[in-house]
Amino acid sequence: MTTMIWRRLTAPLLLAICTLTAHASDDETSSWTYNALGEKAGIAAIVEDLLVNIANDERIVVRFADADISRLQRMLNEQFCMLSGGPCVYTGDSMRESHRGKNYTQAEFNSLVENLIHAFEANDVPLAAQNRLLGKLAPMNADIVAQ
């Protein structure tokens, strides 16, 4: 019985491990994602649309009532540029610091991600580049939600 279980498990496990390791290496150096996002101008358009979408999203707009939006816009540009392998350095605060004490919910986080996806779609960002950037942002969840 146990050997049977292991035989069944091997294939999916191996597959998972392969897919994980296959992508561990190439991202920081390659700027494929940066190019696919449309470089500086493309990222600026995505961030702008993201902020507009947030402004129109009654679920979370109140959370940005006291925010310094022009700084936020600058910081998001830097962050997305750096995460996608572009020639930028993120100079803002850490995700934990900048979202501390706000107790953002998982629902609010998801709403922001939806606004980002809509911004991607409005700017015709290739799906692979969307997924790659989302994959970089996803682990930040732990630093942002319920802090």
Place this chain on the structure above:
Amino acid sequence: MPFSAKRLFFTFILGLTGLTNAYAGDRILATGGVTQIEGSAGGGLVPWGVLHGTTSDNGLGITAAASRAGIDDYTLDVKGVALNLYNRLEISFARQHLALDTLGGKLEQDIIGAKARLFGDVLYHPWGQWSLGVQHKRLDDFSLPRAVGARDDSGTDIYLAGSKLFFDAVAGRNLLLNTTLRSTQANQGGLLGFGGDLNDSRELVVEGSLGIFVTPRWLAGFEYRQKPDQLSFAEEEEWKDVFVAFVPNKHLSLTAAWIDLGSIAGLDDQQGGYLSLQVAY
């Protein structure tokens, strides 16, 4: 289900489908899977670690689904409804009706399920999302299962399920991996009763599925489900399927699959099509 209840159910489903602008949950599209044949959130055959619908930590969600599997000598119909509380607890109810097209007659059971998210998140947590679930099943009529050696007309499956989405895993697409470990005594999912003349104790079985989000609205993949084999009158085999799920929005999903349920009650090589419609809000 009597005819009028069936009509009511479909009216309910159609009514829900009309409400596409109604409240939608605050989780990302398709992160609730679809309704598997025992009513839990999952694929077609396998319960996953995710909970139904798109409700997040801020609300309640309701899903309803109708599914049909037409295989060589049998037709399985399932109707299910489920409630998701704050993406923490899922309560489900399903009714299965198996028509024995070749042997004659029918087998029916009710399944009450509960699934609690233990920890994690399918998208954000490095280990994915893990849930513990139970499915309590009760047959309407035990005479046929008893005649072939089953011991009980009811039983409870307990399972641990983990789901994780890997972003940008294959050709830039996201990959969804699910693994489920189930403790069960059910013969053919319970439709042939629980326990048997060959074995009357719980068995641990492995289930799993792998899907690729070809686009955010199209998920294609396959599933595998190990099963006990505890009745001497006929061999019981594993279940498999290859599926495509289309999720146009948070309220609707349509799943089509090719399923292979192996040998059932002495009739070998039971394969066929599967269709499932789910509405959620």
